[in-house]
Amino acid sequence: MTKKLSRVSGHVILILLSFLALFPIYWMIISSLKSSPEIFGYSMITTQPSFSNYIDAFTTVPLFRMMLNSVVVSLGTAVIQLVVAVLFAYAFTRWNFKGKIVVYGILSITWLIPVQAIMIPNYVEIINMGLNNTLFAMILPHCCSVFANISMYQNFNSIPKALIDAARMDGSSELQILKDIVLPNMKSSIASLGIVLVITAWNDYLWPTLVARTDEVKPIQIGLKSFTGTDTNMWGASMAAATISTIPILIVYIFMSRKIISSFMKGGIK
Structure with missing residues (x-):
């Protein structure tokens, strides 16, 4: 049981660290698809993705x-x-x-x-x-x-x-x-x-x-x-x-x- 808990906690920590490392990249990509009004919002997604920024x-x-x-x-x-x-x-x-x-x-x-x-x-x-x-x-x-x-x-x-x-x-x-x-x-x-x-x-x-x-x-x-x-x-x-x-x-x-x-x-x- 102790080994399982240790393994699970290790995976949870790795998932959190991976999220912290990948989140800035996700934010950069999703922001590049947002319109000017959406960029200054707090939404984590875009409802109308556009390639005009590119x-x-x-x-x-x-x-x-x-x-x-x-x-x-x-x-x-x-x-x-x-x-x-x-x-x-x-x-x-x-x-x-x-x-x-x-x-x-x-x-x-x-x-x-x-x-x-x-x-x-x-x-x-x-x-x-x-x-x-x-x-x-x-x-x-x-x-x-x-x-x-x-x-x-x-x-x-x-x-x-x-x-x-x-x-x-x-x-x-x-x-x-x-x-x-x-x-x-x-x-x-x-x-x-x-x-x-x-x-x-x-x-x-x-x-x-x-x-x-x-x-x-x-x-x-x-x-x-x-x-x-x-x-x-x-x-x-x-x-x-x-x-x-x-x-x-x-x-x-x-x-x-x-x-x-x-x-x-x-x-x-x-």
């Missing part, structure tokens, strides 16, 4: 262009950060050199530096390089992620060193070891880290605001701000645009969910 969203800003910019910036940033993190983690786990602990300590400390503290120097450098108002300007300052480096380093430590040494004795080069042995065993960890990096880059707002000047370069996060202002607030169109902007992230998660769950399971076993 039409307003596409006519107000170049939504597809902004979403494409966000996809390019997010995937480009995440891929570069993963490549740097993999190379960093492999070097730090497989080679011992003087000052290794010091380098790792300094790298960890830089994680504590807020982005706002280095934003102005980065902006000046982007201006001097002539990259302002380009997609590359939103990617370049984020090519190296301390979070990704440290996370990947912790995952690479789980690979037995005897396996690497055996491959070296067989005459495999470091690149072959990394490609044929290390990376196949790290697919789940790389996938879970990759989706975190993609979401982080997708939600970035402050830095793109500085370097993106025209609608042809602005990502979707800045485009959502175009629906609200001091004069008018297009809440319906804003909810419609926000609903559309979640689709790419949802697709990424669906395709990589198995890898993420596998990574969590491996972490739990360890």
Whole structure:
């Protein structure tokens, strides 16, 4: 009886937490289908669903262009950060050199530096390089992620060193070891880290605001701000645009969910 009560109470808690997580998404979608008078009401449903807000969203800003910019910036940033993190983690786990602990300590400390503290120097450098108002300007300052480096380093430590040494004795080069042995065993960890990096880059707002000047370069996060202002607030169109902007992230998660769950399971076993 005690086990049944514990199981039931656990399911009830999970249902409540799931409701709290999904309710904002439901509210966003249902608000995008409401008319202007209904949006300011308290009804949880709409009696006359309309897609006029989606039409307003596409006519107000170049939504597809902004979403494409966000996809390019997010995937480009995440891929570069993963490549740097993999190379960093492999070097730090497989080679011992003087000052290794010091380098790792300094790298960890830089994680504590807020982005706002280095934003102005980065902006000046982007201006001097002539990259302002380009997609590359939103990617370049984020090519190296301390979070990704440290996370990947912790995952690479789980690979037995005897396996690497055996491959070296067989005459495999470091690149072959990394490609044929290390990376196949790290697919789940790389996938879970990759989706975190993609979401982080997708939600970035402050830095793109500085370097993106025209609608042809602005990502979707800045485009959502175009629906609200001091004069008018297009809440319906804003909810419609926000609903559309979640689709790419949802697709990424669906395709990589198995890898993420596998990574969590491996972490739990360890």
